[in-house]
Amino acid sequence: DVKVTQSSRYLVKRTGEKVFLECVQDMDHENMFWYRQDPGLGLRLIYFSYDVKMKEKGDIPEGYSVSREKKERFSLILESASTNQTSMYLCASSFGTGVQPQHFGDGTRLSIL
Amino acid sequence: AQSVTQPDIHITVSEGASLELRCNYSYGATPYLFWYVQSPGQGLQLLLKYFSGDTLVQGIKGFEAEFKRSQSSFNLRKPSVHWSDAAEYFCAVGFGGEYGNKLVFGAGTILRVKS
Numbered sequence: 001d002v003k004v005t006q007s008s009r010y011l012v013k014r015t016g017e018k019v020f021l022e023c024v025q026d027m028d029h030e031n032m033f034w035y036r037q038d039p040g041l042g043l044r045l046i047y048f049s050y051d052v053k054m055k056e057k058g059d060i061p062e063g064y065s066v067s068r069e070k071k072e073r074f075s076l077i078l079e080s081a082s083t084n085q086t087s088m089y090l091c092a093s094s095f096g097t098g099v100q101p102q103h104f105g106d107g108t109r110l111s112i113l
Numbered sequence: 114a115q116s117v118t119q120p121d122i123h124i125t126v127s128e129g130a131s132l133e134l135r136c137n138y139s140y141g142a143t144p145y146l147f148w149y150v151q152s153p154g155q156g157l158q159l160l161l162k163y164f165s166g167d168t169l170v171q172g173i174k175g176f177e178a179e180f181k182r183s184q185s186s187f188n189l190r191k192p193s194v195h196w197s198d199a200a201e202y203f204c205a206v207g208f209g210g211e212y213g214n215k216l217v218f219g220a221g222t223i224l225r226v227k228s
Contacts, residue, residue: 004156040122042203042218043157090156100147100207100216104156 002027006091006105013112019078021108023091030094032074033101034058034066037088046089049074081112115140115208119219126194127227134189134222136204145207146187147216148178152200160202163187174198199226 007022025032031050035043035058045058047066055066063085067075074093078085089108092101116139126132138144145164149157161172168180178189187204204219 040220042117042220043205044218045216092156100145100162100205101157102159104158106154106156 002103004091004093004103004105006089006108008108009106011108011110013078013081013110015080015082015112017078017081017112019081019110019112021076021078021089021091021110023074023076023105024072025074025091025093025103026072027093027095027103028071029103030071030096031101032068033092033094034064034074034076035090035092035101036060037090037107043090046076083112086110086112115144115206115215115217117204117206117217117219119202119204119222121222122220123223123225125225125227128196129193132189132191132194132198132224134202134204134224136187136189136219138185138187138204138206140185140206140208143182146178146180147205147207148172148176148187148189149203149205149218150174150200151203151221157203160189194224194226196226196228199224 004025013019033048034046037043044060049055049068065077091105094102118137147162148160151157160176161170163170163180170178201221201223203221207216
């Protein structure tokens with residue numbers, strides 16, 4: 001069975017901290033995504049990657065960066081966390097062309113205090 | 114600009130009743146269309162997708178959706194709802210982009226099932 005694993009289900013950090021959210025997929029998928037989910041707003045794309053070391057900005061990249069050093073791992077980095085980054089973060093992956101996600105992780109609920 | 118609208122924030126149906134969740138989009142051409150479901154505490158699962166061809170699409174868990182070009186709609190339906198269908202449903206629309214389709218999600222519809 002396919003699996004997208006996010007390292008933490010719940011995370012509490014303080015403003016100004018550098019925060020790392022990790023995502024691993026075991027399907028050898030080329031594409032990986034980071035979304036942010038907020039009530040009433042649906043999912044918004046932060047960044048995606050279509051190959052190792054390749055990344056593209058999504059709709060809301062400000063305040064975030066990503067790293068993809070290995071095909072199976074895609075990290076989201078909050079350079080200096082702020083309270084408005086409190087949210088649910090979802091990682092996803094897919095194979096082939098196109099950027100629609102096929103498999104999602106269970107999410108990380110991040111609170112910035 | 115492209116947009117996706119799910120007009121209903123919440124819907125409550127009785128178990129065994131039929132269901133229709135609405136989705137409308139704004140885009141100049143025919144997009145790619147998706148429905149996802151999110152159960153509480155979990156990630157999203159793809160229910161079905163439309164790329165081209167037959168406008169009535171069958172998905173998993175007994176769901177289907179119909180693309181109506183004239184109405185710019187892609188409504189999700191199920192003839193008989195089960196209590197386990199209670200979840201949040203997201204419509205998503207893929208628009209052409211440099212690296213393939215850019216996916217835009219609707220705000221979601223929360224489905225409650227009453228016994």
